[in-house]
Amino acid sequence: IELEIQGGPSPRPLLSVPHLLSDESACYYHGYVLAEMAVHQTRNFFLKNFGQIVDNNKIGPMLEEAYWRxxxxxxxxDLVKKLTEEPLTGRPGSTRSRSLWMRSWVRLCAIVLWADRPATAEKERKEYDKAVARPAPGADAGEEEVDLKMRVRFVDGPTVIADTEESKGDFLAACRQFERFLEEKYPLAAGEGEGSSARTFG
Structure with missing residues (x-):
């Protein structure tokens, strides 16, 4: 990993992340590394099977069943393997020629240290705009009401902006009320959003 990322051995092992105050707390830091590896693997699993993640109503139930429940x-x-159908690929010698997490690290370092930053930024912007422009299965597809079977409140400090309990469970009605609040509080930002890739509710 050190050869791939920084071109040679490191004075301190690259994945060694000791805590400043106690060695015991270092366990949490290593836990973050494992969690990040699992995120890359899970994201790749969904992209490979569905082609997109944003506004995909199949992903939530799968995450609930495999991870949250x-x-x-x-x-x-075991949780990662059950969902992605393969062990956590955290090392180059795993079931793949190179781990997803490893490739992501190398790609990130290349972007930061050597890549053409303007070209990379432009590519990321195009991917973002493409994802934002894709019609959502709910509000943007013309759905009039969405009942999440739960109470949702939009608040700004002590001020309650919208409450689904007041809109008879309709989440989109609460979203529209929240949108009006933003337009009134930040009129310039709302005006700049016209004709751009801003999303609206309803």
Whole structure:
């Protein structure tokens, strides 16, 4: 990993992340590394199977069933394997020629250190605009009401802006009320959004 990312050995092992105050707390930092590896693997699994993640109503139920519902009743590695159908690929010698997480690190370092930054920024902007312009399955597709079967409140400090309990459970009505609040509070920002890639509710 050190050869791939920084071109040679490191005085301190690259994945060693000791805590400033206590060695025990370093466990949490290593946990973050494992979690990030799992995020890359899970994201790739969804992209490979569905082609897109944003506004995909199939992903939420799958995450709930595989990750959130079991919670701490199952081992972390088992959860990842159950959803993505392969072990956590955290090392180059895993089931793939190079781990997803490893490739992401190398790509990130290349972007920061050597890549053509303007070209990279332009590419990322095009991908973002493309994702934003894609019609959502709910509000942007003309759906009039969305009932999430839960209470949702939009607040600004002590001020309640919108409450689904007041809109008879309609989440989109609360979103529209929140949108009006933003337009009134930030009129210049709302005006600049016209004709851009800004999303609206309803």
């Amino acid at each position: 079991p919670g701490n009743l199952e081992m972390f590695l």
